[in-house]
Amino acid sequence: MANALEMKKICKYFSGVRANYNVDLTVRQGEVHALLGENGAGKSTLMNILYGLYSPTSGEVYLEGQKVNITSPEKAIKLGVGMVHQHFMLIPALTAIENVVLGMDEDKSPMLDLTTAAKKLTELAAQYNMELDPNAKVSQLTVGQQQRLEILKALYRGAKLFIFDEPTAVLTPQEVEELFNMFKLLTSEGKTIIFITHKLQEVMSICDRCTVLRLGEVAATVDIADTNKQDLATLMVGKPVSMVYEKADIDPAAQQTILQMENVVAKGTEHGGLKGIDLTIRSGEILGIAGVDGNGQSELVDCITGLMKVESGKVSINGQDMTNAAPKAVLESGVSHIPADRLARGVIMPMNLSENVLLMNTRKKDFLKGMFLQWNKINQYTDGIIKKYKVKTPSRNELIQNLSGGNQQKVVLGREIERNPKLLIAMHPDRGLDIGATSFVQQSIVDERDRGAAVLLVSTELEEIQTLSDRVAVMYEGQIMGIVPPDTPIHEISMMMAGIRYEDIVKEKEASGVGA
Numbered sequence: 001m002a003n004a005l006e007m008k009k010i011c012k013y014f015s016g017v018r019a020n021y022n023v024d025l026t027v028r029q030g031e032v033h034a035l036l037g038e039n040g041a042g043k044s045t046l047m048n049i050l051y052g053l054y055s056p057t058s059g060e061v062y063l064e065g066q067k068v069n070i071t072s073p074e075k076a077i078k079l080g081v082g083m084v085h086q087h088f089m090l091i092p093a094l095t096a097i098e099n100v101v102l103g104m105d106e107d108k109s110p111m112l113d114l115t116t117a118a119k120k121l122t123e124l125a126a127q128y129n130m131e132l133d134p135n136a137k138v139s140q141l142t143v144g145q146q147q148r149l150e151i152l153k154a155l156y157r158g159a160k161l162f163i164f165d166e167p168t169a170v171l172t173p174q175e176v177e178e179l180f181n182m183f184k185l186l187t188s189e190g191k192t193i194i195f196i197t198h199k200l201q202e203v204m205s206i207c208d209r210c211t212v213l214r215l216g217e218v219a220a221t222v223d224i225a226d227t228n229k230q231d232l233a234t235l236m237v238g239k240p241v242s243m244v245y246e247k248a249d250i251d252p253a254a255q256q257t258i259l260q261m262e263n264v265v266a267k268g269t270e271h272g273g274l275k276g277i278d279l280t281i282r283s284g285e286i287l288g289i290a291g292v293d294g295n296g297q298s299e300l301v302d303c304i305t306g307l308m309k310v311e312s313g314k315v316s317i318n319g320q321d322m323t324n325a326a327p328k329a330v331l332e333s334g335v336s337h338i339p340a341d342r343l344a345r346g347v348i349m350p351m352n353l354s355e356n357v358l359l360m361n362t363r364k365k366d367f368l369k370g371m372f373l374q375w376n377k378i379n380q381y382t383d384g385i386i387k388k389y390k391v392k393t394p395s396r397n398e399l400i401q402n403l404s405g406g407n408q409q410k411v412v413l414g415r416e417i418e419r420n421p422k423l424l425i426a427m428h429p430d431r432g433l434d435i436g437a438t439s440f441v442q443q444s445i446v447d448e449r450d451r452g453a454a455v456l457l458v459s460t461e462l463e464e465i466q467t468l469s470d471r472v473a474v475m476y477e478g479q480i481m482g483i484v485p486p487d488t489p490i491h492e493i494s495m496m497m498a499g500i501r502y503e504d505i506v507k508e509k510e511a512s513g514v515g516a
Contacts, residue, residue, distance in 0.1 A: 003065065004029040004161050004192040005050070010059035012045050019045040021216045023059070027161075032183055032193045034203045034224075037213035038236055038434035039405070043196055046213070047163050050194075051083045052076040063161070074103075082154025086166040088146050092139035097121055099138060100153045124155055128185060143292070144175040151182065162186065165196045172292055173462060173494035180206045198435065200229040201463055212236055237436045245443060245468065248450040250284035257319075258283050258423050258454035259304065264313035268299040268478070275478040277313070281423070286445065286455040288469030288486070290462055291497050296478035297458050298340065301427050304456070305337050306330045318422055331360065336421035338412055340428045340458070342405075346412040349401035353393060354382040356400050357415050385414035390440065406437035413444055424448050427458040442468060462493065474502075 005027040012020040020042045027033045037043045048054045050061065052070040061068050063079055070076050076083075090099050097118045118134035125132045130148040138146060147167065154162060168176045183193055183206055195207060203210055204224060212219040212235040219235045233241045261279040268274065274296055281287045289297055302308035304315060306327040315323045317333050331337070339345035347356050358378055361367060367378050382396045389410045393403055400408055409429070416424065426445055430438040445468060449455050459465050465472055466486045473483045474496035482502025484493070492505055 002029045003027065004063070005194075006060075006062040006065075007046070007050065008060045008062070010046060010049060010061075011057045012042075012049060012054060013057045018216050020049075020056075023213070023216070023218055025211055025218070026221070027192055027194060028209075029064075029192050030187050030190050031208040032187060032195055032206055034207040034210040035194055035196045035213070036198070036200075036203065036210055036232060036236055037219075038436070040215075041213040041236075042216040043213055044165070045216075047083070047165065047194065047196065050076070051081060051163060077157050077159070080158055080160035081163070082157065082159025082161070083163040084147065084150045084154065084165065084167055086169060088150055090138045090146060090149065093137065095135050095137055096132060096141070096149050097134040099149065100134075100156050104157070121152060121156060124152055128152070128155070128182065130182070143170050144172075144178070147171070147175075147179070159191070161192045161194070163194045163196070166198070167195075168197065168199065168202060170293060170460070172497045173490050174498060176202070177494075199461075199463065200232050203232065204229060214238055233435050237434070241436055241439050242443065243439065245446045247446055247470075250450075255282040255284050257281075258317065259456065260314075260316040261304070262314045262316075264303060264315060265311045266299050266303050266308055267311060268296065268308070273299045273311075273478050274303065277478075277480060279473065279480065281454040281456055283422070283454050284449060284452050285470040286449045286457050286468050287483075288465035288472045289456065289458040289475055290465045290472050290493060291460070291475035293460050295475045297427070297475060299478065300475070301337075301340075301425055301456075301458060304330070304425065305335065332363075334422035336360075336416035336419050336424050338416050338424070338426045338429050340431070342408055342412050347400050347408055350399060352399055353386065353391070353396045353411060354379050356411060357382045357385060360415055360419060381418075385411065385418060388418075389414035389444075406433045409433060409437065409441065413441055417444060417448055420451075421448075421453055423454045423456065425456045425458075428460070429457070430464070431459075462490065 003026055005025065007023060007025040010020050010023040023042065023046055025046065035043050045054065049056050050070065052072045052075050055071065061070060068079055070079065097114055100121055101112070101117050121134045130152060132145060132148055132152065138149070141149065167179060171179065186193060197203060207224050209221060209223055210232065211221040212232065214236060230243060233243060257280055259281040261277050264274055264277040266274040277300065289300065291297060299308055303310050306325050306329065310323050314321060317330065317335060320333060322330055322333060343349065367374050379396055385391065386393060386396060391407050391410045393407060400411060413429065429445065430441045433441065442464065445455060445457065457465065457468060469486045471483055472486050472488065472493070474481045474493055476497060476499045481496035481500065484502060495505055496502055
């Protein structure tokens, strides 16, 4: 098989800081080639060099055996390289076809012929089984449709080598399946795909080969048929990483209801907020909330924590009515909250670690003597968190803004867990973290469950939800489509994520005789 791409001895430095060092990457024509690595491993830098956003400090790039000098995205596109970014590069106010032709100079006539261009786009969409209205505004398209538009835009411009950067991050399982079918169709025509992802299961299911970067260098290139998820994780981190979590047996008779939501309605900006939520979480269990981001998960958490007003319904915590209680009162009732956005709600960047740990513990008796804070005890407590949660920092006096994202998250995690909550709310607790940090965070959440805490876990990572949860609630447009066991087939969870209630799925199965 011929090589579609060869990158030889690529080095890239930013102000003396090494991002890539002697990277060799060979991608064969017609394959799906995964690019794996922890945050900061150099994946994005390498692909930005290929797409002309960066120039390499040294090294050579070959496309189909010809040495090329890619100095801009325009040059990359003309050479047949297309990139589908994680955050779509589309203008919402323009139509689909206007986004496709934007910046193209193939037609030198003074008048832009959008009708002909739209016809060409429609034919292209039909060829690749991607139905799309060329005259629809991007703002009116679903996330899945916007991604199809990005792919069609690259095809329209003649791409033969595609770079997909975390393409499944905002898709339902059904949309992921459709995307992977598209991969197969593209590669069957001889086109080539570089797939950047952190989801090892996806690598195993769709890719032919995989190159793993670690600290800016190539750790290995392997055939997927000859490896497994555990080996790939070890290559990424450089040491074995636990990806299996043993959960303790919990006596159902000893479990108590910690959180109860009864017909909760709340206004919101995302799909109209909450529309009659009924939910119960007991001590010693993890309830996972699955769903595409933006379907009411934020409103759900904000109504529990007092950050959003409940229009009607009731929220009870530990048997007490906490509907529309102040956030301070909610936290003091035994609730800990790991927020989705640690920078906005989890830490105060110009403060040091001790000060950030103190944020949720200002009334802790051990930290007070009369009206005065006991900084020696606060510092000892912070040192304990640093050690227990393996926070990499010069000292407790370091400003938290100087720590990596993973270490900032460990500080938040440690601060909230060490409060020994009865209810732990963890919203996207490992989003953006390396696989090593993710493993640590997930194990800590399981440990809280085993201790007897009730855990509300919100995540868009379905594999994480199914791995950690005792029960799974699926949300769609502010409603719960069903609460199911974690081993429920993915296609059924996908249907719920798309707005089909579980009871209807069961009725359809019974009517068709499936599982009867």
